[in-house]
Amino acid sequence: NAGVMQNPRHLVRRRGQEARLRCSPMKGHSHVYWYRQLPEEGLKFMVYLQKENIIDESGMPKERFSAEFPKEGPSILRIQQVVRGDSAAYFCASSLSRGFYEQYFGPGTRLTVT
Amino acid sequence: ILNVEQSPQSLHVQEGDSTNFTCSFPSSNFYALHWYRWETAKSPEALFVMTLNGDEKKKGRISATLNTKEGYSYLYIKGSQPEDSATYLCAFTGGTGNQFYFGTGTSLTVIP
Numbered sequence: 001n002a003g004v005m006q007n008p009r010h011l012v013r014r015r016g017q018e019a020r021l022r023c024s025p026m027k028g029h030s031h032v033y034w035y036r037q038l039p040e041e042g043l044k045f046m047v048y049l050q051k052e053n054i055i056d057e058s059g060m061p062k063e064r065f066s067a068e069f070p071k072e073g074p075s076i077l078r079i080q081q082v083v084r085g086d087s088a089a090y091f092c093a094s095s096l097s098r099g100f101y102e103q104y105f106g107p108g109t110r111l112t113v114t
Numbered sequence: 115i116l117n118v119e120q121s122p123q124s125l126h127v128q129e130g131d132s133t134n135f136t137c138s139f140p141s142s143n144f145y146a147l148h149w150y151r152w153e154t155a156k157s158p159e160a161l162f163v164m165t166l167n168g169d170e171k172k173k174g175r176i177s178a179t180l181n182t183k184e185g186y187s188y189l190y191i192k193g194s195q196p197e198d199s200a201t202y203l204c205a206f207t208g209g210t211g212n213q214f215y216f217g218t219g220t221s222l223t224v225i226p
Contacts, residue, residue: 003157004157033214035214035216041218042203042216042218042219043158043203043205043216044216045213045214045215045216048212048213055212056210056212056213058213059213091157091158093158098210098211098212099145099146099207099210099211099212100145100146100163100165100211101163102148102160102163103148103158103160103214104160105150105157105158105159106157107156107157108157
């Protein structure tokens with residue numbers, strides 16, 4: 001059973017470009033969480049999605065950031081017009097359901113904005 | 115902004131020592147408390163999900179307790195081994211269980 005997959009593992013973007021981060025959950029999991037880890041900080045919740053629905057996006061900046069989890073295909077975190085402050089490690093995790101269920105983490109995508 | 119605190123920030127112990135660390139979280143509106151183990155260059159790995167006041171969970175030499183009324187959880191490692199060296203994270207979820215608030219972790223180094 002393949003684990004949670006994220007790609008790319010490393011992404012370099014210039015200021016103003018778009019970044020697309022992909023997350024394929026574990027087989028059978030329909031719940032996905034995205035987290036951001038800024039340098040020298042802990043994991044911060046960004047958004048929680050279920051297939052085709054955003055359940056909670058309260059941790060995601062209102063501008064430039066969006067997330068989706070379509071019926072088919074991976075979940076995508078999209079950052080438009082990246083700035084240097086977006087440089088961070090972005091992790092996704094999947095679970096069978098919310099709250100009580102273990103989350104399984106992907107290896108993360110390290111985004112560097114130059 | 116919800117505060118989840120872990121202490122100590124880091125810990126060095128000798129192989130064979132037993133150790134424990136603390137996770138403090140809000141005592142109101144509790145939904146669940148998760149513990150994760152995060153080794154360098156790997157992904158966080160789930161250890162326990164705790165939901166009820168007084169819960170005790172055990173996995174091998176690692177165990178955890180939960181006190182939701184006072185807002186803390188302890189993680190214990192009995193007879194630490196070098197392979198236990200990692201950062202241990204706790205994550206609190208309250209209300210509807212949609213958002214997770216992580217502590218900054220306790221970094222454990224076990225010296226052979």
